[in-house]
Amino acid sequence: MLAIETKNLSKRYKTKTAVDSLNLSIKQGELFTLLGVNGAGKTTTIKMLTCLSKPTSGDAILLGDSIISNPFAVKEKINISPQETAVARNLSVKENLEFTAKIYGFDRKETALKVQEMLDTFSLAEVSPNKAKTLSGGMQRRLSIAMALISDPQILFLDEPTLGLDVIARRQLWSAIEKLKGNITIILTTHYMEEAEALSDRIGVMSKGKLRAVGTTAELTAKTSTGSLEDAFVSLATLEEATG
Numbered sequence: 623m624l625a626i627e628t629k630n631l632s633k634r635y636k637t638k639t640a641v642d643s644l645n646l647s648i649k650q651g652e653l654f655t656l657l658g659v660n661g662a663g664k665t666t667t668i669k670m671l672t673c674l675s676k677p678t679s680g681d682a683i684l685l686g687d688s689i690i691s692n693p694f695a696v697k698e699k700i701n702i703s704p705q706e707t708a709v710a711r712n713l714s715v716k717e718n719l720e721f722t723a724k725i726y727g728f729d730r731k732e733t734a735l736k737v738q739e740m741l742d743t744f745s746l747a748e749v750s751p752n753k754a755k756t757l758s759g760g761m762q763r764r765l766s767i768a769m770a771l772i773s774d775p776q777i778l779f780l781d782e783p784t785l786g787l788d789v790i791a792r793r794q795l796w797s798a799i800e801k802l803k804g805n806i807t808i809i810l811t812t813h814y815m816e817e818a819e820a821l822s823d824r825i826g827v828m829s830k831g832k833l834r835a836v837g838t839t840a841e842l843t844a845k846t847s848t849g850s851l852e853d854a855f856v857s858l859a860t861l862e863e864a865t866g
């Protein structure tokens with residue numbers, strides 16, 4: 623069974639087609655990156671796949687369930703770390719994780735185990751008693767991802783996880799994401815080429831709501847006869863300008 627299969631997934635606002643007939647297949651355990659410039663349609667795609675926004679037309683099947691006809695089943699299997707982190711600023715790191723575990727109905731023993739696992743995986747043990755608002759941007763993002771993983775989702779969505787982070791914080795977040803690879807399906811959005819290249823099994827290039835190409839870095843560079851992902855991306859964007 624595929625983790626995600628979209629069928630002509632589309633979202634139109636009044637005058638704007640944000641996502642245009644997206645057809646995409648993502649395997650279980652894959653780390654798949656949607657790469658595109660601002661306004662390409664990445665966040666709108668994530669919002670539809672996480673049942674936060676209804677498609678105008680088309681559908682997506684996540685682990686066998688449709689986002690249109692069975693959104694509750696979909697929501698049980700997924701979680702998202704959104705662009706704006708979802709941490710409670712006045713709670714400590716540990717309290718944020720415990721609070722999330724309680725929402726999902728874990729008992730005290732399960733909560734303690736899960737919280738410790740997340741503190742270790744995301745190198746947050748040292749700041750566990752500190753209020754979230756005192757953390758650096760990078761640590762807040764790591765906490766946000768840890769909170770999204772508490773419920774043991776089978777698919778995790780990361781919307782621009784390293785936006786605004788410095789190079790050190792970005793590398794720390796990459797290594798946290800790398801630890802998750804293979805155990806869970808991850809859909810990541812970014813407009814950083816080096817991030818897509820460092821983390822992804824496959825990359826989907828989006829521009830102006832359309833999926834222009836899908837493949838590994840090597841496949842995308844071969845397809846465009848270029849020497850780097852950045853050149854491949856520019857080539858695909860230029861192609862898009864020619865074809866509309």
Ligand SMILES: Nc1ncnc2c1ncn2[C@@H]1O[C@H](COP(=O)(O)OP(=O)(O)OP(=O)(O)O)[C@@H](O)[C@H]1O
Nearest residue numbers: 635638639640658659660661662663664665666667
């Ligand atoms: N609620 C809305 N109403 C009207 N237009 C919208 C709405 N949300 C998004 N759009 C438009 O749809 C297009 C795609 O936006 P989206 O946020 O999905 O892009 P993105 O690739 O995630 O960009 P970014 O990297 O800036 O987050 C943009 O042109 C945006 O202005």
